[in-house]
Amino acid sequence: MDIIRVEGISKSYGKHQVHKDLSLSMKRGECFTLLGPSGCGKTVLLRLIAGFETPDSGKIFIGDTVVTDPAAGINISPDSRGLGVVFQDYAVWPHMSVFDNVGFPLKIAKRSPNELRDRVMETIELVGMRGLERRLPSELSGGQQQRVALARALVANPSLMLLDEPLTNLDANLREEMRFEIKELQRKLNITVLYVTHDQEVALAISDRLAIMDADGQIRQTGNPWEVFERPADSFVFNFMGIANYLSVRRVGESYLVGAGEQLIPWDFPQGDALEWVAGFRPSDVKIAPSGTGLRGVIKRASFLGAMVDYLIEVDGAYLRTSIETHEALSKGLMFKEGETCVISFRDLLWFTAESLREVAKK
Numbered sequence: 001m002d003i004i005r006v007e008g009i010s011k012s013y014g015k016h017q018v019h020k021d022l023s024l025s026m027k028r029g030e031c032f033t034l035l036g037p038s039g040c041g042k043t044v045l046l047r048l049i050a051g052f053e054t055p056d057s058g059k060i061f062i063g064d065t066v067v068t069d070p071a072a073g074i075n076i077s078p079d080s081r082g083l084g085v086v087f088q089d090y091a092v093w094p095h096m097s098v099f100d101n102v103g104f105p106l107k108i109a110k111r112s113p114n115e116l117r118d119r120v121m122e123t124i125e126l127v128g129m130r131g132l133e134r135r136l137p138s139e140l141s142g143g144q145q146q147r148v149a150l151a152r153a154l155v156a157n158p159s160l161m162l163l164d165e166p167l168t169n170l171d172a173n174l175r176e177e178m179r180f181e182i183k184e185l186q187r188k189l190n191i192t193v194l195y196v197t198h199d200q201e202v203a204l205a206i207s208d209r210l211a212i213m214d215a216d217g218q219i220r221q222t223g224n225p226w227e228v229f230e231r232p233a234d235s236f237v238f239n240f241m242g243i244a245n246y247l248s249v250r251r252v253g254e255s256y257l258v259g260a261g262e263q264l265i266p267w268d269f270p271q272g273d274a275l276e277w278v279a280g281f282r283p284s285d286v287k288i289a290p291s292g293t294g295l296r297g298v299i300k301r302a303s304f305l306g307a308m309v310d311y312l313i314e315v316d317g318a319y320l321r322t323s324i325e326t327h328e329a330l331s332k333g334l335m336f337k338e339g340e341t342c343v344i345s346f347r348d349l350l351w352f353t354a355e356s357l358r359e360v361a362k363k
Helices: 042-050 098-108 113-126 142-154 172-189 200-206 225-230 235-240 326-331 354-362
Strands: 002-013 016-027 031-035 057-062 065-069 083-086 160-164 192-197 209-213 219-223 245-252 255-258 276-281 286-289 295-304 308-315 318-325 341-346 350-353
Touching: 002 042, 002 192, 016 042, 016 192, 016 209, 016 219, 031 042, 031 200, 042 057, 042 083, 042 160, 042 192, 083 142, 098 113, 098 142, 113 142, 142 172, 172 192, 172 200, 192 200, 200 225, 209 225, 209 235, 219 225, 219 235, 235 276, 235 350, 235 354, 245 318, 276 354, 286 308, 286 318, 308 326, 308 341, 318 326, 350 354
Parallel strands: 031 192, 031 209, 083 160, 160 192
Antiparallel strands: 002 016, 002 057, 057 065, 209 219, 245 255, 245 276, 276 350, 286 341, 295 308, 295 341, 308 318
């Protein structure tokens, strides 16, 4: 069952159109992520759903209730939508203790002192903050402040949690720790989470489904993490979802040649009438060997990164990256030096026309 439906939403600020006729839906109990480049309108959409902004047109449903419909004059206030919201900057009150920050929504709702105390302490324990309830935010780390913000959003048992880039201000180790904690909380409480981020790694780690938005605020693909990463709908999604390697391919008569050289493609040809193609693939799709069948390349850079060895390889004027686990490189004779030749093959290739990539580059 859908817990959120956005139908034909449009939103402009002056002459700047952020969203035009945008629609999407979220299922109850899932962690759904809006992922896209900075400035694409992810936060605007979250604020429209929360009720902090009003669309120019369209409807928003939470459950079976229409919470926004400008044409009908409907705009239910944020505090009546049954939501918990966590912002990028935590937004904890510096003069309040952890207990008072977390309990503020229940205080506003005029819950009894006993109910407030029990629910606040239960929620503080849920986010791993027991024993710190009397501390002020200035006495907490960034990760602990983010847990306070999460607890405050959870304390009133919302049907839906909206998280707007909540990990951006944390260091790398804390971001990794907190993203798993958020996912574990979502599973444990069986709540629905709408998560907004530009971080592909976080989105892939926590999402049941995600929607990829482009710079124009349009949704290019919706699916589970595997579908979006392994089967991108177009070159924009492929390019956005991680390190993207490309090899240009040109058709000469009935042959397909790689880059600026004369090496023939030793795999299935792309399907279509275009004369210029691009093979897209991830570093993990590249197989490298000292000899055998495949494309001849030259090692241009060999970087030892501890657990991994990273190679930059030139193939007839085109460059690609691949990484190999160090123990595998040592055991299989794949420790190459700069300037050495190698043979490359691929586990998987995605074909794009050169024209489609040029269109993406313009955006």
